[in-house]
Amino acid sequence: MKQQVWIIFFLAVPLCSSVQVHNATVNGDVTLSPVGISTVRSVVWKFGIDKVAEFDPSFSEDVKIFGNYRGRTTLDKETGSITISKLTLEDSGTFSVEVDSVLMPDLYRLEVHEAVYNVTIIKADSSNSSCELLCTAKPFSGEASFNYVWIKNGQFLTNGPHLTVNKSHLSYSYTCNASNPVSWKNTTVKDICKKAVNNVDIRKADSSNSLCELLCEAKTSSGEASLNYVWIKNGQFLSHESHLTVSKSDLSHSYTCNASNPVSWKITTVKAKEICKAPNRWLIPVVVVLASIGVIGIGAVGWRLYQNRDSKPDDDPAVNGTGAGSNRDTGAPNGESGGLVDKSTV
Incomplete structure (x- = not known):
């Protein structure tokens, strides 16, 4: 019967108790003190159902420390407070205390955290x-x-x-x-959402007799085209635009384009003479088409000449021997010449 009463009392304690929360850092320390107690005669601290520390002068003047709390826990005999050091995450949990053989209504919740x-x-x-x-x-x-x-x-x-x-x-x-x-x-x-710059290219955009326009193009791996451009010649700044107009008297210089965004940048350098004197891209297909037409025309003429190389008319007098002055019929006897008779000999 006594045991049943004790169990009922133990279960009823949390219903009317308060919980004190104590936050502490890993490897730090914490002090837990009985609430509303100025002096104690005996004291027992528990973590769950396991004893942590105990002092009862009726049995011994020494403080007893239990389990893995040994070497890092102290108990004040006068106030009943305990201090636990070298805290770990496993020390998080609920503590309770008995003072002078009476279970105190308050509970002590220890939460151990890692520092951020x-x-x-x-x-x-x-x-x-x-x-x-x-x-x-x-x-x-x-x-x-x-x-x-x-x-x-x-x-x-x-x-x-x-x-x-x-x-x-x-x-x-x-x-x-x-x-x-x-x-x-x-x-x-x-600007963490920006992508790194890559694929910087300079090409000829347009040209005239006196000017050549260069275009710097760069994109990021995500296709982002809103970049900053800087043109440089011989270490000197020229322009912030993606386009650069170069006089043809300056084509012997090299030009550098720097493309950038807030997280990265890339540069490329070209010789203006090589870019501006190169044929326009549209011109190459035209040249190919014209060349193809020329080859086809020459082939057609050659084939016509090949077909007509042995063709001669059948009625050509020089070929058939029937022309005037050849084997004329004169009425002369057989074996005699058909030429004219010299009358002076008659």
């Missing part, structure tokens, strides 16, 4: 209209271990590790504050 450090912001995802940022803090033992707050220009935006930024707002700086009950840190980024 190495807060970083990365780009988690991106689309044509938005960019998603992710804030992380280490040591990373689960997102619930840290609280995240996003700030822009000193104004609160949202809670949580993720932030979706409209691409029209990418010029702003964004700050993530990661915290827990014992520490906090923050970090700030700008």
Whole structure:
């Protein structure tokens, strides 16, 4: 019967007790003190159902420390307070205390946290209209271990590790504050959604008898074309535009285009003479077509001559021997010449 009464009393204690929460840092220390007690005669501290420390002068003037609390826990005999050092995450839990053999109604909840450090912001995802940022803090033992707050220009935006930024707002700086009950840190980024510049190219855009226009083209890996351009000749700045007009008297120089965005830059250099004297791109197909037409025409003429090389008319007198003056019929006897008779001999 006595045991049943004790169980009922023990179960009823939490119903009328309060819980004191104590936050502490890993490798730090914490002190727990009985509430409303100035002096004690005997005291027993427990973690759950396991004893942590005990002092009872009826049995011994020495303080007893139990389990893995040995070597890092002290107990004050007069106030009944205990101090635990070299805290670990496993020390998190609920403590209770008995003073002078009476179980005190208050409970002591110890929460041990890792200090926040190495807060970083990365780009988690991106689309044509938005960019998603992710804030992380280490040591990373689960997102619930840290609280995240996003700030822009000193104004609160949202809670949580993720932030979706409209691409029209990418010029702003964004700050993530990661915290827990014992520490906090923050970090700030700008233009993190930009891509690195690549594929810088210079080509001839147009030309005349006296001028040549160069065009610098560069894109990022995401196809972003809103870049900054700087033209340089012999180390001297020329222009901020993507186009550069060069006088043909200056074609012997080399020209450099620097394409950049807030996170990266690339340069390329060309000799203006090589670019501006090269034929226009549209001209090459025209030349090929004209050359093809010429080859076809020459082939047709050659084939016609080949077909007519042995063709002669059949009635050519020189060929058939029937022309005037050849084998004329004179009526002369056989074996006699058909020539004229010399009458002087008759």
